[in-house]
Amino acid sequence: MSAQILDGKATAAAIKSDLTVRVAALKEKGITPGLGTVLVGDDPASQKYVAGKHRDCAQVGLASIQRTLPATATQEEIEAVVRELNEDPACTGYIVQLPLPKGIDENRILELMDPAKDADGLHPTNLGRLVLNEPAPLPCTPNGIVTLLRAHGVEINGAEVVVVGRGVTIGRPMPLILTRRSENATVTQCHTGTRDLSAHLRNADIIVAAAGVPHLIKAEDVKPGAAVLDVGVSRNGEGKILGDVDPGVAEVAAWISPNPGGVGPMTRAQLLVNVVEAAERAAAAL
Numbered sequence: 425m426s427a428q429i430l431d432g433k434a435t436a437a438a439i440k441s442d443l444t445v446r447v448a449a450l451k452e453k454g455i456t457p458g459l460g461t462v463l464v465g466d467d468p469a470s471q472k473y474v475a476g477k478h479r480d481c482a483q484v485g486l487a488s489i490q491r492t493l494p495a496t497a498t499q500e501e502i503e504a505v506v507r508e509l510n511e512d513p514a515c516t517g518y519i520v521q522l523p524l525p526k527g528i529d530e531n532r533i534l535e536l537m538d539p540a541k542d543a544d545g546l547h548p549t550n551l552g553r554l555v556l557n558e559p560a561p562l563p564c565t566p567n568g569i570v571t572l573l574r575a576h577g578v579e580i581n582g583a584e585v586v587v588v589g590r591g592v593t594i595g596r597p598m599p600l601i602l603t604r605r606s607e608n609a610t611v612t613q614c615h616t617g618t619r620d621l622s623a624h625l626r627n628a629d630i631i632v633a634a635a636g637v638p639h640l641i642k643a644e645d646v647k648p649g650a651a652v653l654d655v656g657v658s659r660n661g662e663g664k665i666l667g668d669v670d671p672g673v674a675e676v677a678a679w680i681s682p683n684p685g686g687v688g689p690m691t692r693a694q695l696l697v698n699v700v701e702a703a704e705r706a707a708a709a710l
């Protein structure tokens with residue numbers, strides 16, 4: 425078997441094309457949504473992701489606001505920027521690029537954000553709304569994964585899903601989204617404390633690999649016909665991305681997301697969706 429590609433680039437392009445029309449409609453009503461980003465430090469990957477987010481904004485017609493602080497920025501300096509964006513009417517939604525430098529209390533920064541402007545869906549209020557099944561912006565990568573699977577007709581309803589990883593951007597929220605009635609999957613969450621990862625993986629119809637361990641998932645761990653989403657990003661000496669999924673998995677799986685070109689572009693597209701949806705809700709309330 426040679427797996428079919430879960431094409432994140434093409435799916436994200438279709439989403440952005442739809443958003444371009446919706447942003448134009450908002451502008452006709454006098455509303456220009458704007459995405460803010462807060463980038464702290466000089467991590468090349470984070471710089472690249474944030475630059476991509478601003479390129480996307482330009483592409484769909486969103487305004488964008490960039491705040492960049494040095495790696496030496498203090499907790500108080502970062503909090504001051506968050507307070508400023510909370511108050512800035514031009515910024516309808518924003519994100520704080522993660523991870524923040526060592527020594528910064530990331531949770532305190534997230535908690536300080538105005539939940540109404542949380543474009544990442546990572547504010548505790550919005551994560552709580554997800555738990556309560558109330559409307560909220562959804563974390564971008566997990567939501568992007570669901571959208572990617574749906575776009576390719578992969579059955580989620582009733583599927584056995586194994587999520588590998590428990591980080592705040594993917595691992596924690598992914599099961600919350602997949603177990604909603606609208607998705608209706610059964611989810612097992614695995615992590616570094618899991619005793620027999622292979623045993624869980626071999627039972628999965630869908631694997632979401634977000635461990636950050638290069639080539640952790642091998643062909644022999646995967647049930648023939650499964651869909652495998654490679655979310656992990658490690659880099660070799662030349663900066664080339666090494667995903668969590670071994671290339672041999674493509675011979676066993678029915679569906680596989682390339683990395684790059686799979687979940688990454690979907691993360692960015694879903695962020696734009698959150699910003700535009702928030703602006704549409706605000707416009708409807710006028």
Ligand SMILES: Nc1nc2c(c(=O)[nH]1)N[C@@H](CN(C=O)c1ccc(C(=O)N[C@@H](CCC(=O)O)C(=O)O)cc1)CN2
Pocket residue numbers: 469472473476519520521522523544564565593665683684685686687688689691692
């Ligand atoms: N505040 C947040 N921080 C982080 C998030 C997040 O959702 N919110 N997720 C990741 C990084 N991320 C978004 O910020 C992200 C990761 C990857 C991509 C992407 O387009 N990747 C490309 C490859 C780019 C490359 O060559 O390096 C791809 O997969 O094709 C976009 C956004 C952690 N932080």
